[in-house]
C-alpha cells in the first residue's frame with residue numbers, strides 16, 4: 001500500500017470519547033424533556049451501544065437523524081443556524097457542537113503516540129497520507145494535537161458539505177481522499193475505529209481496511225468490513241527491522 005487514509009477521532013486523537021460524551025448529554029437532555037412532555041418513560045442514550053451503532057463516524061446531522069430514527073422520532077430539519085434549544089435536527093446538532101467545543105477546551109486534545117509514530121514512519125517511507133474525518137472540527141483538532149503537518153490531504157465535514165459528499169458509511173470521503181492523492185482505491189489502506197467508517201472502507205473497495213479497536217468491539221469491526229483489527233496503530237510497527 002503506497003497510500004494511507006486515516007480517520008481522526010479515535011484513530012489519531014483521543015477525541016472519540018469526547019464526542020460520545022457530548023452526544024450523550026445532548027440526547028439525554030432532549031429525551032428526558034420529551035418524555036416528561038409526552039408522559040412517556042425516559043430511556044437514556046447508551047454512550048457505547050447507541051453511539052457505535054447510530055452516531056460514531058457519521059456527519060453530525062446524520063448522527064442526529066440516525067439515532068432518533070432508531071427511537072421512532074422524526075424531527076424537522078430546521079436551518080443550519082438553528083439555536084441549540086430549537087427542536088430540530090440542526091438545533092440538536094448545534095447543541096451537541098457547543099457541548100463538544102466546551103469539553104475539548106476543558107479536557108484538551110492529545111494524539112495517540114503509537115498512531116503518530118506510525119504516520120511518521122509512513123511519511124519517512126514515502127507513503128502518501130490523508131486524514132478523512134466526518135468532523136467539521138477536524139482542522140482545529142489536528143492543530144490542537146500538533147499533527148496537522150503530517151497529512152498532505154484533509155477531507156473533513158466542511159469539504160464534504162462543500163463538495164456534496166455523502167457521509168460515512170458511504171465511501172465518498174475516502175474516495176475523494178484517494179483521488180486527491182492520485183491513488184486507486186485498491187492501492188490505499190483505510191484506518192478506522194467506527195463501524196460506519198470500516199463499512200465505508202469496504203463499500204469503496206479499498207485495498208485494506210484496518211479496524212482500530214479502542215472500545216472492545218473487534219468482532220463488530222470485522223463484521224462491518226475490517227480486514228484486520230489492532231488496538232493501536234503502534235502495533236503495526238512492532239517487529240519491524
Ligand SMILES: O=P(O)(O)OC[C@H]1O[C@@H](O)[C@H](O)[C@@H](O)[C@@H]1O
Pocket residue numbers: 008009016019020055056057058059060063097100133134135136137138157194
Ligand atoms: O460534530 P463534528 O465535530 O462535526 O463531528 C462529526 C462526527 O465526527 C466523527 O469523527 C465522530 O465519530 C462523531 O461522533 C461526530 O459526530
